[in-house]
Amino acid sequence: TRMYARRSLSGYFDELTGGIAYYEALPALLEEAEKNWPKLLAKLQSMNKLLLQNKELVINLSGDEQTLKTVDPLADVFVKSLLDSAHKSPADAKGPFVADAMKGKPLLRIQDEDEGFVVPTPVNYVVRGGGLFSEGDYISGKYDVVVRLISQSYMWDKVRVMGGAYGGGCSVSHYSGTFLCYSYRDPNLKATLDTFDAVANYLDKLKLNDGDVEQLIIGAVGTLDKPISPSVKGKISLTRWLLNDKLGYRQKRRDEMLSTTAADFKEFAKLMRAAAKRFRNSIFGSQTAFAKANKALAEERAIPLKKLQ
Numbered sequence: 001t002r003m004y005a006r007r008s009l010s011g012y013f014d015e016l017t018g019g020i021a022y023y024e025a026l027p028a029l030l031e032e033a034e035k036n037w038p039k040l041l042a043k044l045q046s047m048n049k050l051l052l053q054n055k056e057l058v059i060n061l062s063g064d065e066q067t068l069k070t071v072d073p074l075a076d077v078f079v080k081s082l083l084d085s086a087h088k089s090p091a092d093a094k095g096p097f098v099a100d101a102m103k104g105k106p107l108l109r110i111q112d113e114d115e116g117f118v119v120p121t122p123v124n125y126v127v128r129g130g131g132l133f134s135e136g137d138y139i140s141g142k143y144d145v146v147v148r149l150i151s152q153s154y155m156w157d158k159v160r161v162m163g164g165a166y167g168g169g170c171s172v173s174h175y176s177g178t179f180l181c182y183s184y185r186d187p188n189l190k191a192t193l194d195t196f197d198a199v200a201n202y203l204d205k206l207k208l209n210d211g212d213v214e215q216l217i218i219g220a221v222g223t224l225d226k227p228i229s230p231s232v233k234g235k236i237s238l239t240r241w242l243l244n245d246k247l248g249y250r251q252k253r254r255d256e257m258l259s260t261t262a263a264d265f266k267e268f269a270k271l272m273r274a275a276a277k278r279f280r281n282s283i284f285g286s287q288t289a290f291a292k293a294n295k296a297l298a299e300e301r302a303i304p305l306k307k308l309q
């Protein structure tokens with residue numbers, strides 16, 4: 001969540017509700033609950049009133065036609081009871097509100113910096129990345145094929161097989177333009193960062209013929225058509241609706257994946273080199289691991305350490 005919290009409003013909210021910021025807020029929340037419960041209760045009730053707005057409430061139900069006919073009136077009764085309880089008194093809130101933050105007033109993001117969190121662990125969790133694309137840039141579906149190759153081949157070989165990490169990979173977000181390389185349960189730190197930094201060189205040295213690219217395309221497109229359960233279908237449907245992710249966009253992305261060529265891998269390498277200076281580290285590791293890594297890193301790339309509160 002730390003990387004996305006630097007890049008988008010939704011990432012910032014994820015950090016507040018499930019990331020390090022959330023974890024560090026819990027002691028104060030617990031203290032307030034123990035020492036001043038009425039004050040905390042008033043805050044929670046105010047939040048409840050803000051969330052349960054007539055025009056903003058969305059209910060997503062998944063089921064067969066007969067089940068939905070049965071449940072629909074019951075859902076209406078349930079929603080009405082929620083709204084009635086929430087609107088007995090107006091919400092006392094001063095903002096900032098989402099509508100303001102979406103306009104960048106204020107710009108809700110965490111500070112864009114390298115960070116290392118010292119924790120008592122024999123293994124490390126290493127993430128490096130940042131903005132590969134800027135707001136307004138178009139992100140082609142071809143890059144999904146490239147990113148899958150990096151994860152399934154390069155990262156698998158270097159980070160897991162040779163490095164001994166439990167896992168690792170990379171991703172690119174079509175919504176925030178964020179590119180990430182990551183490892184988890186990783187015995188290495190400096191070596192893994194070196195592996196991340198060498199991705200562009202790996203892509204430049206690739207020699208892919210048409211058959212190789214075709215196999216990579218098949219693998220990438222296959223991730224779009226996996227069997228999914230009814231509950232997952234419902235969640236995907238809701239997410240697409242909220243994001244205005246329409247069929248035409250998804251088909252265009254699929255067509256772009258199918259038209260991937262060897263040149264697209266070189267183009268992605270150029271994008272990575274242009275963005276490399278904007279990439280940041282966010283790492284969990286032991287004091288010993290950070291000391292060893294910082295000793296080997298150039299002074300300007302040393303990882304600033306933080307202790308979780």
